[in-house]
Amino acid sequence: MAEKDVRNKQLLLRHYVSGFPKESDMFVSSDSTIKLKLGDESKGVVLVKNLFLAADPHLRPLMQKDDKFSVSQSFTPGSPLYGFGVAKVLDSKHQDFQEGDYVWGVTGWEEYSIISSPENLFKIHHHTDVPLSYYTGILGxxxxxxxxxxxxxxxxxxxxxxxxxxxxxxxxxxxxxxxxxxxxxxxxxxxxxxxxxxxxxxxxxxxxxxxxxxxxxxxxxxxxxxxxxxxxxxxxxxxxxxxxxxxxxxxxxxxxxxxxxxxxxxxxxxxxxxxxxxxxxxxxxxxxxxDYYPLYPKFLEFLLPQIRNGEISCVEDIVGGLENGAAALVRVFNGHNIGKQVLSLMNDE
Amino acid sequence: MAEKDVRNKQLLLRHYVSGFPKESDMFVSSDSTIKLKLGDESKGVVLVKNLFLAADPHLRPLMQKDDKFSVSQSFTPGSPLYGFGVAKVLDSKHQDFQEGDYVWGVTGWEEYSIISSPENLFKIHHHTDVPLSYYTGILGxxxxxxxxxxxxxxxxxxxxxxxxxxxxxxxxxxxxxxxxxxxxxxxxxxxxxxxxxxxxxxxxxxxxxxxxxxxxxxxxxxxxxxxxxxxxxxxxxxxxxxxxxxxxxxxxxxxxxxxxxxxxxxxxxxxxxxxxxxxxxxxxxxxxxxDYYPLYPKFLEFLLPQIRNGEISCVEDIVGGLENGAAALVRVFNGHNIGKQVLSLMNDE
CATH class of the missing domain: 3.40.50.720 (NAD(P)-binding Rossmann-like Domain)
Structure with missing residues (x-):
């Protein structure tokens, strides 16, 4: 039986930005749909449900056309933003990931994402005793x-x-x-x-x-x-x-x-x-x-005990729902966030 | 018998410079005299006859009062300039140097200098088969x-x-x-x-x-x-x-x-x-x-053979006489020199 298409709400870039970004430079759309099962042709690909998205300062340069300093690809107007986030694997055609895994890495600003290059996706092993959202920030x-x-x-x-x-x-x-x-x-x-x-x-x-x-x-x-x-x-x-x-x-x-x-x-x-x-x-x-991804295991080994014993702490500024994503980003660009700005999609239905 | 005083011709800074230095910002004086023998009180001190002086770009910031970037001491108006040079030891109260030694290091823009902190003075061992002036440049x-x-x-x-x-x-x-x-x-x-x-x-x-x-x-x-x-x-x-x-x-x-x-x-x-x-x-x-003075012996070992076999060469722009010192410096600051700008005092009598 063919898998049904479901809605995939997204936050998209409306147009390239110069100067200070406004909320209206982005927009939410529910027009996109997605199948929650990967086909046999999707070799090496992972399908995830996004749980937390990081509203990071480095997304700003990607909003303009051909940022002269950046070596990254700019966002495309009419396409969803992307950046670091925490997600749950719904289906996987990649040997390193299985349905039910929690992961962090680069994903889309949308409910569901198909991640076609999961080299920089990290499996989360410790999610029971620290907040999952930490993997967008202190542990990510x-x-x-x-x-x-x-x-x-x-x-x-x-x-x-x-x-x-x-x-x-x-x-x-x-x-x-x-x-x-x-x-x-x-x-x-x-x-x-x-x-x-x-x-x-x-x-x-x-x-x-x-x-x-x-x-x-x-x-x-x-x-x-x-x-x-x-x-x-x-x-x-x-x-x-x-x-x-x-x-x-x-x-x-x-x-x-x-x-x-x-x-x-x-x-x-x-x-x-x-x-x-x-x-x-x-x-x-x-x-x-x-350049430092190979240090990630050593980093976790150093930091997790410090978080558990309270030596190191963090402050998050969590906003809920893709509808508030543009506002969360603008907050970061004008410095109104206190601590790590996170967008939670946990309650998006 | 007390040693006689002899003339010590000098190139002095007339006043602090801002903007582009002119020859008239410096002047030559023959008013100073010096004894060509060190007294017993001159412990650790070396007396030299200067042979070659390096007209180096880094002397420019020292000509202004309190250059905000430099951590070096500015020159003093009415006193001789100083910088790197090649000299012959006339008298020494320092165990590492003897009369007749050739040396390079920081010395004064004058015929004779008393060097009271010879830590950064290097003895020249190879002066017979490469020009002595090279120790203001390629070998210095x-x-x-x-x-x-x-x-x-x-x-x-x-x-x-x-x-x-x-x-x-x-x-x-x-x-x-x-x-x-x-x-x-x-x-x-x-x-x-x-x-x-x-x-x-x-x-x-x-x-x-x-x-x-x-x-x-x-x-x-x-x-x-x-x-x-x-x-x-x-x-x-x-x-x-x-x-x-x-x-x-x-x-x-x-x-x-x-x-x-x-x-x-x-x-x-x-x-x-x-x-x-x-x-x-x-x-x-x-x-x-x-910070790299300790590498000097290794550097010489690497470079001397390259110079002798012609693999590495250098071009010097040599001008004679303290009277031409100001002009030599101005040449460097406006880029008219071709190759290492050197002031020779070999013929100063």
């Missing part, structure tokens, strides 16, 4: 990003001075906690009083400040780092990067993870202090989590 | 800079695509030859037809171009590197760096050695393409030869 791509960026790229040592921008976000909050764990002095910047409070009270940052209240970022950094900065975990770019360069110490390291302050600008701000790299012998290194 | 600081920057910082592999800016200068000409030696494809940029010809005919660069004749540096780089750039040896900064960032390959490396195009600017140009670092996972690393 942002977690591995923070881990590999801080430990592998920065090469931190006990007692070093660490600065994290966008510190209340999914990656930043973890970097700060990792830094404290190994005995660094950590300061974070964020865009609201609530976030600053969170950094100090919940995540144990030594200090934190609201960059919107600082007219002179250079002066702010000199206040918090009179001795200078050994490690900068870069998530915002622009003026903050310029100010940090002036405050780095000799042999400092900058892990360049993201530049969210720049993604909505027509032209990126010019960085005037790159000459600091020479005199202070600074290593400034861009990185991408894809 | 610029040579070790090229060697450590290319081999240690860039980590080059056979077959990689290498771009060198300011390629006809003391460091650039060597980096290009090192890259060819290990089987890379090498393109250099320089500021005149003569220099471009030199790069191709003398130093074996695969291609070279005159950046002054390119209205669109991005297009020029795309012409020479349709596949992109694996390694950029950065000596100029500014617009060139911005164009290079757009043309780097994934996992590319940028060794940031100098930014001569920026040293004479009131405000450095803003670099707008730093986001490329993220998507292409580029490592951009500032470095300074001081």
């Amino acid at each position: 791509m942002p977690g591995l990003t923070a881990y590999s960026g801080f430990f592998e790229v920065c090469g931190p040592k006990k007692g070093e001075y660490v600065f994290v921008s966008a510190a209340a976000g999914a990656v930043g909050q973890l970097v700060g906690q990792f830094a404290k764990l190994i005995g660094c002095y950590v300061v974070g910047s964020a865009g609201s009083k609530d976030k600053v409070d969170l950094l100090k009270s919940k995540f144990g940052f030594d200090e934190a400040f609201n960059y919107k209240e600082e007219h002179d970022l250079d002066a702010a950094l000199k206040r918090y780092f009179p001795q200078g900065i050994d490690i900068y975990f870069e998530l915002v770019g622009g003026k903050m990067l310029d100010a940090v360069l002036m405050n780095m110490r000799v042999h400092g390291r900058i892990a360049v993870c993201g530049m969210i302050s720049q993604y909505t600008k027509e032209e990126h701000e010019g960085i005037k202090n790159t000459a600091c790299l020479i005199y202070k012998r600074i290593r400034m290194q861009g990185f991408n989590v894809v | 600081m610029p040579g070790l800079t090229a060697y450590s920057g290319f081999f240690e910082v860039c980590g080059p592999k056979k077959g990689e695509y290498v771009f060198v800016s300011a390629a006809a200068g003391a460091v650039g000409q060597l980096v290009g030859q090192f890259a060819k030696l290990i089987g890379c494809y090498v393109v250099g940029s320089a500021g005149s037809k003569d220099k471009v010809d030199l790069l191709k005919s003398k130093f074996g660069f695969d291609e070279a171009f005159n950046y002054k004749e390119e209205h669109d540096l991005d297009a020029a780089l795309k012409r020479y590197f349709p596949q992109g750039i694996d390694i950029y040896f950065e000596l100029v900064g500014g617009k060139m760096l911005d164009a290079v960032l757009m043309n780097m390959r994934v996992h590319g490396r940028i060794a940031v050695c100098g930014m001569i195009s920026q040293y004479t600017k009131e405000e450095h140009e803003g670099i707008k393409n730093t986001a490329c670092l993220i998507y292409k996972r580029i490592r951009m690393q500032g470095f300074n030869v001081v």
